[in-house]
Amino acid sequence: MSSGDQAGTITPEDTLPAGGTDGPETTAGAPAGKPRRRWLRITLISLLVLALVGVGGVVAGGFYLKSVESDIDRVDAFDGVPEESRPEVVVKGALNILILGSDSRDPESTGGSRADTIILAHVPKDRSGAQLVSIPRDTWVAVPRSKEGRGGRDAKINAAYAWGGLPLMVQTVEQYTKVRIDHVLMVDFGGFKEIIDALGGIDINSEKRFTSIHPPFRTFEQGKQRMDGATALDFSRQRKQFADGDFTRIRHQQQVIKAILDQAASGGVLANPAKLNSFVRATSSAVSVDKEMSLVDMAMELRGLRGNDLTFMTNPTKGTGRVGSESVVFEDKNKAATFYDAVRRDAVEEILSTGS
Template identity: 35%
Template sequence: MADGGSRSGKRRWPKRVALSLLALVVLLAAYGTGLYFWAGSRLRTTDAFAAYEGRPERGKGTDWLLVGSDSRSSLTPEQRKKLHVGNDQGLNTDTIMVLHYGDSGPYLVSIPRDSYVSIPGHGKGKINSAYAIGGATLLTRTVEQATGLRIDHYAEVNFLGFVDVVDALGGVSICVPEGGLHDEKSGADFDGGCQHMDGVEALRYVRARYSDPEGDLGRVKRQRQLVSAVAEKAVSVPVLLPPWKLIPFLSASLDALTVDTDTGVGALTRMGLQMEGLSSGSGATTTVPVASEPEIAGVGDVVVWDQVKAGRLFEALRDDTPIPTSGAN
């Protein structure tokens, strides 16, 4: 009798395991589905695109315009003090990048905010002023006409968002070049070497430019460095698996994020995976080739693109072929 009961228990064991696994799969599916719809309900959108005569045709692959707004309206007085910023409520873009992916890539291309380009209906000026004049719609049109690329998606992170997203991740690891970075105006005070930074420290690091011999061009490199560090940690197992880590990170990201009306959670997820690929060594990052950095009366110091090299870069992105500056940082 005992031997028969033992055999019966052994026969039931695989069934119990199968049922347990099935229950786990159902729970995970429900958890994932719930997160998907929860995130979708939290997405903030804006009308980032408008039809206009002469808009570039769609190229191959997918192109995102990634923008970091330097609006300080949501910063507390204490945060302004920590970040060494004033009470300016103006709307400019501190970060402008194009992310491309398709059969080639991914490629992340920084557009210096002082790039001197034609702003539709407003003559020539610094590209970041397009946002201040006409918001996301004018900025996307300005970028499209300057690059010849048709932008598929738009994503904007506000100034405070950089701080909250990094803090929700528990900070990120940033490797500061030899010689360090010390900038009184941004509050950056870092020795060379890899180090852990919280949100305020990371933002100080990427905002510095006055003590950087490369000026704005050096800053865009640090911006890409931070974006890659955030993407790498965001898809790590310690963040993705525990709900008490994932949900606060998603909440902070969604609070900081604004996307175009046609962008949903699925597109954002695909974009995030491409960004993680960049941090893992896939594709390349670069800056629009620069010819000169003159001072123009009434405008100030500007960045003038090398039209020949920039043209080759944008042509490669349109055709979804390897960019000529692959491997540049």
Template identity: 35%
Template sequence: MPLDDASNELFMDRLEHSAPLFEGPPPQRKEISARHHHHRRRPWVVRHKAATVLLVLLALIAGTGIGLVLFIRSLLGGIEHLGDPFAGLGSRPPYATGAAGQPVTFLVLGSDSRIDSKDPSQWEVGAQRTDTIMVMQISGDRKRVNVMSIPRDSWVTIPANDVVDHDSRAKINAAYSWGGPTLLIRTVENVTGIHIDHFAIANFESFKTLTDELGGVDITLTQPLDLTGRQDAASSDNVLAPGAHRLTGEQALVYARERYTLPDGDFGRIKRQQNWMRSILKAAVDGGTLTDPVKLAGLVETVTKTVAVDDALTTSAMIDLASSMTGIRSSNVNFFQAPVQGISTSADGQSIVLLDAVTLAEVSRAFQTDSISQYVAEHPDKLNVLGGVVN
């Protein structure tokens, strides 16, 4: 959305003064960060460049529209809120605690469908399942972020609900289909033992548009990529050869959807999704997006169309959280997978993923004690950690 000179001037003026407009107490449900302090030396977005880029990304994978981003969202109509999916959950795992403060934990849903996640009314019982489920925690000292993907085919116990009136075994993504955000939160907390503070949902169409806003993302392919989406490079006439490429949004979406040709199947798909997110973050940092009003406006407009969050993630909570994350760098973000035993088949013939309950209990303790970064560093083999080379 191009801006004329007058709009640019107004935009930059608002950039300079956006932060103090959002000062306020944190949400009553949970204290999440220190107070925001106003600085007049340079625009907020420049002084908090790394934190802002990271949190723009997290706005897509976790709904945390922070600082300037939230200010622009308010001008464009505001981010959609889903109500309070935590009401009536009953017994829950305890809040995580850390020596330097409280971590903040999000349950993040990603959809590979065209459903507009901004409109909560589009959820219907039995109508949608989630393609991507992530637990994301910002550390208590606000210097690290850990993102754990839970395979969508994980075979778990889902509490009784309006569709199935008793506790039942099913794939974890059925929980959202059967009972929306509340049932999925309950299921994830029961399975992992991790207390969820906030909930957000987005879809991968938003990642495609954001990628194009950033001028593409740099991804190295280890095998040919069939750009038709048929996942049949041997007979396709539109193939990217292995090697380094700058992918468009559509190409990156094809890359992230691939699984049938990957050595690890859906596990490989999870890594590709994570790799795309990491590449978006890097592109935003290196491309000057945050200091270009036109680029930034387009990026934020994309975010506002495709993200919905819980009501407790208020404006003041978001700006407080962003203000406390000035020490975050892209290298401080870990992507990994919930520990699994392997793949099996359910009694009714479904292909399922069996979680490793023993290791998952260790991971849960690490999340609850704000030591998950240390655990990931010490046990990368248990968690399928995202590395530099992605198949």
């Protein structure tokens, strides 16, 4: 996936899976379920920030990290984004990182240009933790007009990527949240299989027993279980068996991200050079970053963070419904305004108390 992935006359319906959230349709007022190279390049969702955060500063291989960074894919995330349209920086030193994910190996993938996972990661100025906010891909927002003349109307938020690549996606998220984005990370979640296998598997707690809709139709038991890469990736893709559809998929992705970070930061991985190197190399093919991001600096700044320091949240919503023929997610405008105002001001206690 790259900032140039755009189809000529593509529309949101062309790039997004049919059925929107795949959950039961409700009215706008109905409640919705709450939903390359070193450690940095792996996130689900959030993902990159997490992996980079957890392992990056623990290993004292500065030269190694620099060599990894020199080979990382770089993308034009802010090219063409009008400066006058961008929110102001409110708190210097706080970081807001946009994490975009696709799953090129998803059995339901329709191909084309899209962002299946959208996460706004806020790292406070004091680096005490990180809050990762998942924005459902079907959230109905105003999409600005791209320099090619696409957009300029309300649509599902991930239509912005189809219409104008990374710059329009950045502009859309900034316009929606009023939060200035400092960096962008792009992840191919299909690559998580190799990452998880390099770690020797991860532990996931399933909320209920259910069967995958994809071959080989695995059955996931309720409770804690060890998963290899293929199993964990399958778990993170499921949504049609759950009443709140895509919100469950978001929660499962968040679980996988946290489990990867916890496993990557464990003594067994850090103390085993071969396993650590396999992990780093596996992540290298799954991530791209913007041209200004320094993985070395980021790793050093975030070296103390672990899974327990991360809080996963979901964009405030009122529920799902329809706009014409499209199944969409409606934001809770009042709650969203209060929540993102706290993010702008780096008011962590307010972020935690107003988020969901």
